Amino acid sequence: MNISDELLSEGIHRIRLAGRMDMAGTQQIEIKLSGMTASPRKAVVIDLEEVTFLASIGIRSLLMAAKGVHGRGGKIVLVGASPMIRKVLETAGLDTLIPLFDDVAAAQAAVVSS
């Protein structure tokens, strides 16, 4: 898997994940994902557009990252999931814990403190 990180305006961090988020793929990115969502970051958009496969180990990694951001009063959302990835996230109940957006602008607006 690949992971990259971009600082946008208003302190928003957009993290892009790409590849298969199975056991091997998640192991490749989980330490970086944890670092990229660590303190003091409080506005995080995780872009899943290039994620082609998502297993429960990948969901756990997203959940851990979200717990960290949420725990310090930040906001984190997901964007760009394909129909299958969205179905997996919804079946896992993750969409009720981490908001899921189709539109990047809406996702970015949602993590800026109101």
Add this chain to the structure above:
Amino acid sequence: MAEALGDEAQCLDLRGEVSALRPMSDWIRSKALELGASEEAVAALELCANELLSNIIEHGSPGRQARVQLRLGRLGGQLGLEVRDDGPAFDPLAVDPPAPAAGLAEARIGGLGVHLTRSLMARCLYRRSAEGNILTLIADTV
């Protein structure tokens, strides 16, 4: 018995190791498409098989690699994928599903793989044979 795959089922032998996951996915994808499954059905079967093999890799046979055999074929109008492993008796279907979390702080990590498998498959069946565990995933083809 409607749950048993016939002799014409396709077979794949694997080791319980991380490097087996992607060859397994490729095999399931190509065979299930040949059997007429839709892209959505293939994706669900691929994911559930991934969850099962990941569990076998992580927990299946402490201290050694498990031997795993897959058999894929038609079961009436559905697809059946049988996953056999030679580890200690374990019925993943007997594990309670995770309770829905009220929020991120309460959300617990774990138990998701079995929950996804039960939710995305039409049916799942477990039995124990003299050689090991046999879990059969039954998927709709559309």
